[in-house]
Amino acid sequence: xxxxxxxxxxxTLSEEAFLTINCTYTATGYPSLFWYxxxxxxxxxxxxxxxxxxxxxSNKGFEATxxxxxxSFHLEKGSVQVSDSAVYFCALSDETGGGNKLTxxxxxxxxxxx
Amino acid sequence: xGGITQSPKYLFRKEGQNVTLSCEQNLNHDAxxxxxxxxxxGLRLIYYSQIVNDFxxxxxxxxxSVSREKKExxxxxxxxxxxxxxxxxxxxxxxTPGQGDTEAFFGQGTRLTVV
Numbered sequence: 001x002x003x004x005x006x007x008x009x010x011x012t013l014s015e016e017a018f019l020t021i022n023c024t025y026t027a028t029g030y031p032s033l034f035w036y037x038x039x040x041x042x043x044x045x046x047x048x049x050x051x052x053x054x055x056x057x058s059n060k061g062f063e064a065t066x067x068x069x070x071x072s073f074h075l076e077k078g079s080v081q082v083s084d085s086a087v088y089f090c091a092l093s094d095e096t097g098g099g100n101k102l103t104x105x106x107x108x109x110x111x112x113x114x
Numbered sequence: 115x116g117g118i119t120q121s122p123k124y125l126f127r128k129e130g131q132n133v134t135l136s137c138e139q140n141l142n143h144d145a146x147x148x149x150x151x152x153x154x155x156g157l158r159l160i161y162y163s164q165i166v167n168d169f170x171x172x173x174x175x176x177x178x179s180v181s182r183e184k185k186e187x188x189x190x191x192x193x194x195x196x197x198x199x200x201x202x203x204x205x206x207x208x209x210t211p212g213q214g215d216t217e218a219f220f221g222q223g224t225r226l227t228v229v
Contacts, residue, residue, distance in 0.1 A: 042222055100209075101159060
């Protein structure tokens with residue numbers, strides 16, 4: 001079945017540091033890939049997405065490129081802020097059978113300190 | 115504003131009781147989903163529905179039940195058969211493939227605690 005593996009946290013960085021959160025996936029078809037962010041006590045918000053190979057999703061300074069050859073979708077940001085502290089989830093969408101089920105990674109907690 | 119509303123935000127249940135979590139959306143999405151979130155385990159799919167009056171079991175459906183009588187509503191009942199119901203429950207909705215972008219939109223969650 002489909003699966004998503006992402007690096008374990010917590011990841012602790014100083015403000016303005018470079019961020020990478022690794023994500024790799026296993027899927028039988030051609031999934032869409034997503035990064036969601038969760039702030040404490042809240043639901044998930046879509047951060048960015050990519051629907052086909054070599055697509056780059058970007059939003060709020062975050063970027064991720066759909067790499068089919070390495071089955072990866074790593075999240076990057078050039079300069080993190082304290083307000084980026086949250087849990088980040090990588091996910092893929094399986095649209096076989098007409099549905100849109102999401103498979104999530106276990107989440108990576110990011111802490112940004114001054 | 116369009117969105118997904120889950121209620122209540124916090125819910126306490128005594129052992130042996132059934133409890134129903136509400137999820138309403140006004141995004142005109144056909145598909146709706148229930149996920150359970152436990153620390154360190156990401157989100158796991160409980161049930162999903164692609165259309166009114168139809169739903170399918172997800173990966174961890176045992177001890178849960180759902181209904182989809184209206185497009186806007188997808189309530190989840192946690193029954194007494196669920197052995198470890200304390201968790202954070204998230205409802206989501208999306209378009210179905212072929213109707214446009216299919217990213218999921220999430221509610222704010224319900225934290226259920228068994229006391």
